[in-house]
Each structure stands twice: as C-alpha cells, then as structure tokens.
Amino acid sequence: MRQAKIYYEAILSEEMQELYLEIFIDRIKKITK
Secondary structure (H helix, E strand, O other), X not given: OHHHHHHHHXXXXXXXXXXXXXXHHXXXXXXXX
C-alpha cells in the first residue's frame, strides 16, 4: 500500500511538473511581448 502511494505521488508530481512548465512558458511569453 505504501509503495502504491509513493508510485501514485511520483506520477502526480510528473504531471504537475508538465503543468507548471506550461504555465511557466506561458508567463515568459507574456513577459517578452
């Protein structure tokens, strides 16, 4: 059960990293305009 939770959090954090990256890139584009 504990390993499953760690695995789930790893997947979640990976998706969150992509989401934050998109937001970060979007903000940079807005700043550079």
